[in-house]
Amino acid sequence: MNEVTVFIMGKGYRVPAGLTIMKAMEYAGYRLTRGCGCRGGYCGACATVYRLKGDYRLYADLACQTPVQDGMYIAQLPFTPAERPPYVLDELKPEGATLLALFPELARCVACNTCTKACPQKLEVMDAVQASLRGDIRQVAELTFDCVSCGLCTMRCPAEISHHHVWQLARRLNGAYLTPRAEHVQARVAEIAAGKFNGELDRLVRMTRDELVAAYKARQIEA
Amino acid sequence: MASELDLSRDRLDAPFARRVEELSGENPYACYQCGKCSAGCPFADHMDALPNQVLRLVQLGDESALTLSAPWVCASCLACGVRCPKGVDIAKTMEALRLLALRKGISHFPLTPDRPCPQIALVGAFRKLTP
Amino acid sequence: MKRLAYFPGCAMKDQARADEAGTLHALALLGYEIAEIPRWNCCGTVYSLAQDDLMRHVGPVRNLVRVQGMGERRVLTLCAMCYGTLARSARFVQDPERLQRINAFMDTEDDFRGGIEVVHLLTLLRDEVGYEKLAARVKRSLDGLRIATYYGCVLLRPREFAVDDPDRPEVMERVVEALGGTPVAFPERTECCGAYLTVGRKDIVEERVERILRSARGGGADVVVTTCPLCQFNLAERRLPQAPSVPVLYLGQVLGWALGAEEPAIADLLAGRPGASEPVCSGGAR
Numbered sequence: 001m002n003e004v005t006v007f008i009m010g011k012g013y014r015v016p017a018g019l020t021i022m023k024a025m026e027y028a029g030y031r032l033t034r035g036c037g038c039r040g041g042y043c044g045a046c047a048t049v050y051r052l053k054g055d056y057r058l059y060a061d062l063a064c065q066t067p068v069q070d071g072m073y074i075a076q077l078p079f080t081p082a083e084r085p086p087y088v089l090d091e092l093k094p095e096g097a098t099l100l101a102l103f104p105e106l107a108r109c110v111a112c113n114t115c116t117k118a119c120p121q122k123l124e125v126m127d128a129v130q131a132s133l134r135g136d137i138r139q140v141a142e143l144t145f146d147c148v149s150c151g152l153c154t155m156r157c158p159a160e161i162s163h164h165h166v167w168q169l170a171r172r173l174n175g176a177y178l179t180p181r182a183e184h185v186q187a188r189v190a191e192i193a194a195g196k197f198n199g200e201l202d203r204l205v206r207m208t209r210d211e212l213v214a215a216y217k218a219r220q221i222e223a
Numbered sequence: 224m225a226s227e228l229d230l231s232r233d234r235l236d237a238p239f240a241r242r243v244e245e246l247s248g249e250n251p252y253a254c255y256q257c258g259k260c261s262a263g264c265p266f267a268d269h270m271d272a273l274p275n276q277v278l279r280l281v282q283l284g285d286e287s288a289l290t291l292s293a294p295w296v297c298a299s300c301l302a303c304g305v306r307c308p309k310g311v312d313i314a315k316t317m318e319a320l321r322l323l324a325l326r327k328g329i330s331h332f333p334l335t336p337d338r339p340c341p342q343i344a345l346v347g348a349f350r351k352l353t354p
Numbered sequence: 355m356k357r358l359a360y361f362p363g364c365a366m367k368d369q370a371r372a373d374e375a376g377t378l379h380a381l382a383l384l385g386y387e388i389a390e391i392p393r394w395n396c397c398g399t400v401y402s403l404a405q406d407d408l409m410r411h412v413g414p415v416r417n418l419v420r421v422q423g424m425g426e427r428r429v430l431t432l433c434a435m436c437y438g439t440l441a442r443s444a445r446f447v448q449d450p451e452r453l454q455r456i457n458a459f460m461d462t463e464d465d466f467r468g469g470i471e472v473v474h475l476l477t478l479l480r481d482e483v484g485y486e487k488l489a490a491r492v493k494r495s496l497d498g499l500r501i502a503t504y505y506g507c508v509l510l511r512p513r514e515f516a517v518d519d520p521d522r523p524e525v526m527e528r529v530v531e532a533l534g535g536t537p538v539a540f541p542e543r544t545e546c547c548g549a550y551l552t553v554g555r556k557d558i559v560e561e562r563v564e565r566i567l568r569s570a571r572g573g574g575a576d577v578v579v580t581t582c583p584l585c586q587f588n589l590a591e592r593r594l595p596q597a598p599s600v601p602v603l604y605l606g607q608v609l610g611w612a613l614g615a616e617e618p619a620i621a622d623l624l625a626g627r628p629g630a631s632e633p634v635c636s637g638g639a640r
Contacts, residue, residue, distance in 0.1 A: 104336055104345050106345075107342055108350075133346070134342065
């Protein structure tokens, strides 16, 4: 079997090549109850930092998405403490000053770009910090749409910014105030409220199991 | 400040004075205490030691300069530096004192800013007054 | 049209939008094609005065790398603080060792090669446009409006980066004259407003602001004009009740209005002036 050596929190293990970091840890005997979640690269729970032999860089990635390499030094960061001040979305305004008022430490950014380099989702994190600083909420929301809140940028930031909480607020403000309402959705919601589909629903509720199965099999599926 | 000055060689070659010089790039011993910096400082009224006195403490290698409020009241407006007949940029000395304090974990910056504050103010304050 | 790279800075996209709008209107009429630099970041607002604090120069230098990437040799700023940090950091990294260290740190960017000139609006108007050409383009005169030109710190200090004589500047006064305004004598025009102390020591700033506004009012000013968004904020928002109620506007608002842009703040000011017992005070320029 083709094997590689990895060092998990300082201890060396021989593991099969081609495993992800997460699977390699399990192969080595770790039973993960924290620092692992969806195993599909969406939940952001398995933040991991590592170095490679002969390379000064500190890499950051998701353990479930990253294959092991020979001579990898690995440590997990299952949780990043990050301050999120309380707010009520309905009481906030989608203005430039809103993000900065709740997260004044955004102003500590020195544009070092360490956050961008740490992002496993390859987001332009520093650009998002800068957009937050100048109050461009829409831009922040767009730049951070794919953020999985893994906390790696936050752990690496010399300005001690709690990035993912800022992004979440920006996306909430964008969704609640800045994004145009979809007219067809509003029209449909009004139709539902007016009872247009009540008859159809009542019919479903009254169906027997066999009728339901038949209806399910005959359903139309969008290609 | 000491009531009696110890002007021995040990004192005047103090590591503290050298560290401030290194960090600021300004020679504290160039100052001959004319007081022009203090006379023109728009913030002198709020300082517990005048700019020339701060410089004097540094000359004497007196680390009590790190506990003064004066460097934190300095707004880096550089009025002192352009007027100094000896070309000492005192704002740089003030910055060195702030940094030495900050690097020891001493900060005089309140973490709850007076609001509202635009980004231009917050960026400046955080850069000058937090580690 | 002459192409000119432009670094706006955060304030121009937020609190100082009126400054940017007026200035860009005027520069277009004066023959400039303004090209905002892509993906710019905050300049840092205050220049690091320490010898070992290289990290504080990364922000400004990264912006200069963007200017270089546009194939431009110089960049315009409207904000006094952006001018200060960009111009001084550009000089700071003329030292090859510092430049090498900053380039090594910014390993995801093209190396900065230096040689980018940072210009402020005021020097552009004086040295390239010229007061006469500026006056010739005026569409509506400021009609003798009495203007206190407030420089503050960064435009004049330190001496090597001053846009004019640090002790006796006149560039802003000459621009105001070219636009048909009347500059007023005003001793506090080069004294600091308290700058970033506004964050934690509002009391000190309020005292400074009162002095500055009294000095301007003493010179008979109808309005105070500045190019610094931090000065504007402090002068407009950190006023004690007893401070004179002089409005504070950006130079770009005055410039834009004189060259035909819509600027309600100036129109109100001129309309409210004759016979008004108390001058109009909006308190701000938002």
